[in-house]
Amino acid sequence: MAELMYREALNQAxxxxxxRDANVFLIGEEVGRYNGAFxxxxxxxxxxxxxxxxxxxxxxLGFTGLGVGAAMVGLRPVVEMMTWNFAILAMDQIVNNAAxxxxxxxxxxxxxIVFRGPGGAGGRLSSQHSQALExxxxxxxxLKVIAPATPADAKGMLKAAIRDDNPVCxxxxxxxxxxKGEVPEGEHIVPLGKADVKREGKDxxxxxxxxxxxxxxxxxxxxxxEGISAEILDLRTLRPLDEEAILAxxxxxxxxxxxxxxxxxxxxxxxxxDIIQSKAFDELDAPVLRVTGLDVNMSYxxxxxxxxxxxxxxxxxxxxxxxxxxxA
Amino acid sequence: xxxxxSKDLLLTMxxxxxxxxxxxxxxxQAYKQxxxxxxxxxxxxQEAVAVGTNEALRPEDYMLSGYRDHGQPLARGSDAGMVMxxxxxxxxxxxxxxxGSMHIFDIEHHFYGGYGIVGGQIPLAxxxxxxxxxxxxxxxxxxxxxxxxxxxxSFHETFNMxxxxxxxxxxxxxxNRYGMGTAIGRVSAEPTIYKRAAAYNMRGEAVDGMDxxxxxxxxxxxxxxxxxxxxxVLMEANTYRFRGxxxxxxxxxxxxxEVEEERKNDxxxxxxxxxxxxxxxxxxxxxxxxEEVRAQVDAAVxxxxxxxxxxxxxxxxxxxxxxxxxxxxxxxxxLGMKVKWPSYPSGQELKVTWxxxxxxxxEREDKKAGLAR
Numbered sequence: 001m002a003e004l005m006y007r008e009a010l011n012q013a014x015x016x017x018x019x020r021d022a023n024v025f026l027i028g029e030e031v032g033r034y035n036g037a038f039x040x041x042x043x044x045x046x047x048x049x050x051x052x053x054x055x056x057x058x059x060x061l062g063f064t065g066l067g068v069g070a071a072m073v074g075l076r077p078v079v080e081m082m083t084w085n086f087a088i089l090a091m092d093q094i095v096n097n098a099a100x101x102x103x104x105x106x107x108x109x110x111x112x113i114v115f116r117g118p119g120g121a122g123g124r125l126s127s128q129h130s131q132a133l134e135x136x137x138x139x140x141x142x143l144k145v146i147a148p149a150t151p152a153d154a155k156g157m158l159k160a161a162i163r164d165d166n167p168v169c170x171x172x173x174x175x176x177x178x179x180k181g182e183v184p185e186g187e188h189i190v191p192l193g194k195a196d197v198k199r200e201g202k203d204x205x206x207x208x209x210x211x212x213x214x215x216x217x218x219x220x221x222x223x224x225x226e227g228i229s230a231e232i233l234d235l236r237t238l239r240p241l242d243e244e245a246i247l248a249x250x251x252x253x254x255x256x257x258x259x260x261x262x263x264x265x266x267x268x269x270x271x272x273x274d275i276i277q278s279k280a281f282d283e284l285d286a287p288v289l290r291v292t293g294l295d296v297n298m299s300y301x302x303x304x305x306x307x308x309x310x311x312x313x314x315x316x317x318x319x320x321x322x323x324x325x326x327x328a
Numbered sequence: 329x330x331x332x333x334s335k336d337l338l339l340t341m342x343x344x345x346x347x348x349x350x351x352x353x354x355x356x357q358a359y360k361q362x363x364x365x366x367x368x369x370x371x372x373x374q375e376a377v378a379v380g381t382n383e384a385l386r387p388e389d390y391m392l393s394g395y396r397d398h399g400q401p402l403a404r405g406s407d408a409g410m411v412m413x414x415x416x417x418x419x420x421x422x423x424x425x426x427x428g429s430m431h432i433f434d435i436e437h438h439f440y441g442g443y444g445i446v447g448g449q450i451p452l453a454x455x456x457x458x459x460x461x462x463x464x465x466x467x468x469x470x471x472x473x474x475x476x477x478x479x480x481x482s483f484h485e486t487f488n489m490x491x492x493x494x495x496x497x498x499x500x501x502x503x504n505r506y507g508m509g510t511a512i513g514r515v516s517a518e519p520t521i522y523k524r525a526a527a528y529n530m531r532g533e534a535v536d537g538m539d540x541x542x543x544x545x546x547x548x549x550x551x552x553x554x555x556x557x558x559x560x561v562l563m564e565a566n567t568y569r570f571r572g573x574x575x576x577x578x579x580x581x582x583x584x585x586e587v588e589e590e591r592k593n594d595x596x597x598x599x600x601x602x603x604x605x606x607x608x609x610x611x612x613x614x615x616x617x618x619e620e621v622r623a624q625v626d627a628a629v630x631x632x633x634x635x636x637x638x639x640x641x642x643x644x645x646x647x648x649x650x651x652x653x654x655x656x657x658x659x660x661x662x663l664g665m666k667v668k669w670p671s672y673p674s675g676q677e678l679k680v681t682w683x684x685x686x687x688x689x690x691e692r693e694d695k696k697a698g699l700a701r
Contacts, residue, residue, distance in 0.1 A: 021675025025462070033690070051462060051682040057492075062451050062485025069455020072440060073390070074672030075462065077455075096445050097452060105433035105441060106423030107646040107656030141647045165649040 001184055007177040009151035010040045010116075013158035014078065016186070018048055021076060024162055027054040027063050028080030028117075037082045038118060038177050064090035064115065068098045068167075071113040076162060081117030084133045084171060090115075091136075098167040099142030114161045116170035119147070120211055120261050121309055123175065127297035130305075132262035134210075137169045138238040139266075144192055145239040147171040149213035151181035153236055156190030164192060173211045193237045195245035201231030204319050205249040207272055208259040209235040212310055216259055219315035230319060238268050246272060247280050254285040255322040259310055264292040286322040291315050331606040333541065338603045341383055341540050343617050345375040345596050348399045350625045351408060355398065355415055355429075358629065359575045364415045367444075368429045371399035373538075373570035376595035377502050378403040380543025381470060384551055390438050390456045390469040392449050395430035396502070396569075397442025400472060404437040408624060409631035410662060419638035420631070420662045426638070426646065436659060436667045446507075447473060447480030450499070454490045457497035457559070462682060463673065468554045469497040470547075476507025478521045487562070491530040493684055496554040498547065498561045502537065504569045509581045522564035530560055537565030538593045541602070568593070 004012065018024045025048075030037045032045040032055040045053040056063040060081070067077035081087040087094070094115060101109045121130040138145045144166055148154045154172065161168040198213065199220055206216040213234050220230040233249045235242065250256055256276060258269040269290045276288055291310045298308050320326050331338075352370045359368050371378070374396075382403040385391070393400050401411060406422070414421025415429050422434050430444040440456065443449040453471030460467040477483060478501060490497055501521045505512055513519040525532025531553065535546040543565060550561040568590040572579035579587075603609050646656070659665045 022678040022680055023672070023675045032685075049680070049683060050685040050687075051680050054684060057485075057488060059485035059489065061482055062454075062489055065448070065451020065482065065486065066455040066458055066489060069452035069457075070459045070462070071455070072452065073456050073459045073670070075459050076675075092445060092448060093451060096448055097443070101441075102649060103646050104423060104427045104431040105435070105646075106421070106426050106658065108423070108433050108435040108658065109440070110649045110655065144648075165651075165653075 001182045003180050004151050004183045005177065006151045006154050006172070006179045006181070007038060007040050009155035009183045010158055010172065011042055011044070012183070013155045014041065014044060015047065017159055017162045018044070018052060023074065023076045024078065025052040025054065025075065026078045026080060027056050027067055029056055029058055029082045031055060031080050036080070038174070040177070041080070060086050060089040061093055065093040065097065067113055068093055068111060071111045072101060072109055076112050078114045078116060078162060081115060083129065083174070084117055084119040085129055085131055087115065087117065088133070094137070094143070094167070094169070095140055099140045103142060110165045111167050112165045114158070114168045114170055116158070117172060118174040118177070119171035120173045121175065121298060121305070124300055124302070124305060126300040130298040132260070132293065134169070134171045134238055135262050135266060135268045138268050142167065143239060144168045144237065145171070146192060146237050147210040148236055149176070149210050149234055151179065152183045152188070153190050153196070155183050156188045157192065157236065160189050160192050168192070171210060176211055190236070193240050193242060195233055195235045195237070195242035197231060197245070197249065198234045199230065199232040201229040201253065203229045203253060204255040204257065204322060205231045205233055205253045206257050206259060206315065206319070207233045207235065207246065207249070209238065210261065212259045212261050215310055215312050215315055218312040219319065222312065222316060223319060228319065228323065241271065241275065243275055243279070246275055250276055250280045251283050254283055256288045257291060257315060257318045257322060258288065259291045259315055261293050261310060263295055264290060265295065267292055286324065289318045289322055291318050331608060335608040337383060338599065338608055339613070339617065341379050341544070342596070342599050342603065342614070343621060344379045344382070344403050345540060345599065346618060346621045347408065347624065348375045348378065348402050349596060350621050351402060351412070351628065352398060354625050354629050355412070356571070356575055358416070363633065364429065365417070366428050367395070368415065368575045369396040369573065370569070370571045370575060371396055373590070373594070374502060374504060374567045375399060376540040376543055377500065377537045377565045377567050380540040381500060381547045384544050384547035385468065385470065388438055389467055390440055392440040392453055393442050393472040394446065394449060394474055394477065395442050395444045396474065397430065397432045401432050401434050401437065401439045404434065404439050406432070406434040406437055406439065407659060407663070408628035410658060412628040412632040413635045416632040416635070417637065418632055418635035419642070420635040422658045424638045424642055426642070434658065436657065436669060438670070447477035447482040449473065450477065450480070450482040451486045453497050453499070454486045454495055457490070457495040458493070460496055462680060463678060464681060466555045467496070468551050468559070470500060471497060472500050472502055474507065475501060475503040475505065475512040475521060476510070478524065479516060487525070487528045487530060487560070490560040491528040494557060494559055496557070496559040498550045498554060498559070498563060501562065501564045502567055503564050504567050506573065506582070508573045509577070520564070522562055525562040530562060532562040532564070534564045534566060537567030538595050538598070540595055540599050
């Protein structure tokens, strides 16, 4: 196994899938000659040519819709969003077309397409460039939504997403791209819809995804020193949710903290809590708590930016609360 | 002078236009009997656009439209009973009653849908044309949209890309002069839509959309242009809807005289008169066609009316494609017919030879922009 950065793992997945299947192409802003705003597509233009690595104008709705149209007639486009903030301009094509084509056509059409790019907070970018928007897309039937935390999952899930016959929204992270991790070489596929226990524990479950996994990990390591054993369930896929894995960890620890970078109202975590309260109420020894981004817009100032987001101390405090060990 | 058009072509066009007219009259009736609900946008008055266009295409060319979408699939050859059943919300409709009036899809006949968000289909058409170019096919895509869609961002964003990459797509703006109740001139700084093509270095032209033969000629020419790799084309078909925006709209925003004037321009008698004058068919032949079409539409209404609603199990189908799941072929599913279905080369067979942005061209443009490389 090689140690790769998250962005290199994505690059490998793209290159392998494009090599394997000539129907796969990549379109987006700066993906070609600039080699990607975050260097995910580094070297791919030289390798695959300008019909398969396409520098698009800054027309998010336009090139997203172009991708959807190509998918309707059998190509397998990967549409890179420079960030998901800009994809809001393309939401009509994702939601009203890609997600509904199979339905509106009564099963005549399929739309095998991947929309991918970084989501979540950047660094010192203020409110328009720092948003965790995955909950918006998780709301829509007809889409799959994924948000891998590690380089290995990034590679395996991008490959699975490209091979999937449905539209898949993939949330990467500006702050994840340079992270390193072990990545299996070659045919490494991580099936969509399967959560992953990233850390075994017995006292409490921390359920999370994407970059928040690393705060959960930091919290779990500190808690361990205090004799608290925390399990971390990385959801990885947000639509469809892996209900079985969620219920299994609840049954094991009986206490849960759900950590989400986005805002609290109508967040994915709210649905996780709903699954738990309706299907595992009797398993709980304490109310489920959520740690989320604060219900405000993201600021530029260092201290405000940091305070807006979840972090390890906030997670630790929530864990102690569900263990009734506040002040300990 | 002898007509340059064959009797077969003229009578086919006439039959299809009258089929659409009759179909829409019966849709209107059925709506008023509460058999059809929701939004139902009739094509009455605009028949020459769909039919003139369709006869200039190959059957395998792609086509898609907005929500005024009953006429185009009927011109393509869709089963009238199954289109009507879709309007009735029955399980025997093209989309099993899930789409309704605004979302007719008939992939067997390469009709890729009616779309309900104004201008939302414009980028899709560029993507379909992109796929044809990518696979080195000489297929052309035709995309209809209304005059109001020309003021959407999708129009600008897509035309810029389609023209820059020379995609084989013909955009036909069905200019019926009103976006719902708002006259196009009231909200447009440039109400002559085809002129906007100039902004994209793209071919643009206006056509008399009330004349089936003029539509046919214009589209024939545009198709040849696109197949030769010179596309895209923006064609403004000046047409008129004789009815309101949808069935429930009395269209009081238009002067009566305007509607009366346009009715004199009805494309159906126009084509009939031409054919009679050319002595290519007799009154009796037209009467026979009329009678056949009326019987066909009666049968379509009867089929729809007698069809069951979709099964409740259908709620859980067609949202996500499960591994190994096949696509639904409507005429096979409903009528038990064996049909030809589109297939695409596998990723291993396909060889992409297109150089979308040749390196020399890119370097030339860099130089022009004063960028050293």
